[in-house]
Amino acid sequence: xxxxxxxxxxxxxxxxxxxxxxxxxxxxxxxxxxxxxxxxxxxxxxxxxxxxxxxxxxxxxxxxxxxxxxxxxxxxxxxxxxxxxxxxxxxxxxxxxxxxxxxxxxxxxxxxxxx
Amino acid sequence: xxxxxxxxxxxxxxxxxxxxxxxxxxxxxxxxxxxxxxxxxxxxxxxxxxxxxxxxxxxxxxxxxxxxxxxxxxxxxxxxxxxxxxxxxxxxxxxxxxxxxxxxxxxxxxxxxxxx
Numbered sequence: 001x002x003x004x005x006x007x008x009x010x011x012x013x014x015x016x017x018x019x020x021x022x023x024x025x026x027x028x029x030x031x032x033x034x035x036x037x038x039x040x041x042x043x044x045x046x047x048x049x050x051x052x053x054x055x056x057x058x059x060x061x062x063x064x065x066x067x068x069x070x071x072x073x074x075x076x077x078x079x080x081x082x083x084x085x086x087x088x089x090x091x092x093x094x095x096x097x098x099x100x101x102x103x104x105x106x107x108x109x110x111x112x113x114x115x
Numbered sequence: 116x117x118x119x120x121x122x123x124x125x126x127x128x129x130x131x132x133x134x135x136x137x138x139x140x141x142x143x144x145x146x147x148x149x150x151x152x153x154x155x156x157x158x159x160x161x162x163x164x165x166x167x168x169x170x171x172x173x174x175x176x177x178x179x180x181x182x183x184x185x186x187x188x189x190x191x192x193x194x195x196x197x198x199x200x201x202x203x204x205x206x207x208x209x210x211x212x213x214x215x216x217x218x219x220x221x222x223x224x225x226x227x228x229x230x231x
Contacts (some may be wrong), residue, residue, distance in 0.1 A: 004157075032217055043203060043221045044158070093157045097217065104219060106150075106157035 003027055004096050006107035013084055014115055020080045021110045023094030029074035030096035034104060035067070038091040050077055084114045120132050121204050121222030126180060128194055129230050136225040137188040144206030147187040148219070152201045161202075162189070194229050201226050 003026040010094055013019050034050050036044040048064075050071035053100040058064045068080040077096075081088055091111055095104035121138045128134060138147070144164055150158035162173050164180035164187060171178055177190045187204055204222040 006157075034217070034219075043223050044219075045221075046218060049217060067198065091155075095157075095219075103148075103160065103163060104217070106159070109154070109157045114194075 002103075002105040004030075004094065004105045004107040006094055006110050008110060009108065010111045010113075010114045011069075012115065015085055016083055018080055018082045019112060020078055021094075021112075023077045023079070023107050025075045025096040025105075028076070028096075028098055031074065031099055032047045032097050032102075033071055033077040034095045035069060035077075035079050036093045036095070036098075038093060038109075040091075042061065044093060047079075061094055062091055081112065084112070088112065089114045119204060119206055119220055119222040121225060123225055124150040124223065125226040125228070127228045127230065130195060132194055134191040134194055134198075134227060135188060136204075137186060138204035138206070138222045139186045140186070140206055140220075142208070143184040144208055144220075145184075146207035147178070148207065149176075149178050149187070149189045150203045150205060152203060152224075153199075158203060191227075194227075196229050196231050199227055199229050 001095050005024045007022045024031045032111045034049050037045045037047050038044045046059050047062045048056045048069050050069050052071050052074050056069040071077040093109040097104045118138050119138050148163050149161045151173050152158045162178040167184050168182045169180040175192045201224045203224050205219040
């Protein structure tokens with residue numbers, strides 16, 4: 001149980017375009033979802049926390065107008081990277097939990113490459 | 116923000132050897148978690164610790180929640196080639212009412228290489 005999926009697993013886009021990444025909890029209702037970014041050989045850095053039906057809370061230094069997060073249902077959250085640039089190239093990972101303090105289950109990640 | 120210091124950064128060991136890694140923090144955590152990440156994948160939870168002093172095992176893995184709430188260690192006994200990967204500690208702070216609050220802070224990771 002507690003499976004989280006992400007789609008797509010890999011995406012390559014041109015600079016200036018927008019990319020949407022989906023995060024789904026397959027067998028539980030995810031009240032809270034988290035979005036992380038991981039650069040090569042580095043740790044996971046939390047970008048934002050989203051609770052179903054409300055606005056996401058962004059970490060300091062993360063531009064909310066650039067990284068749009070929508071958590072419209074208990075099983076789906078989306079991250080849209082708007083006007084992507086090469087420096088946005090990274091591994092984006094979501095996690096989901098059934099409550100704010102409950103165990104987070106991680107998705108397999110999405111490798112974004114911006115040319 | 117909160118930071119976790121994880122060490123060592125990397126380890127190169129022979130199959131069959133035991134491994135130990137640890138994390139320390141300048142602040143208290145309510146929950147300590149240990150994850151393993153393989154290349155191109157998301158982290159997978161290995162062990163979760165909820166009480167100071169708690170010692171928990173999962174097969175060949177053993178982890179402890181430090182009594183001060185500011186540190187944790189992970190031991191892997193009799194390592195095998197499939198133990199290769201990056202191991203991360205993560206701390207979850209105390210929220211209102213003493214329960215854990217969702218945000219995780221991750222350590223820098225320990226890269227484990229096991230030679231057959």
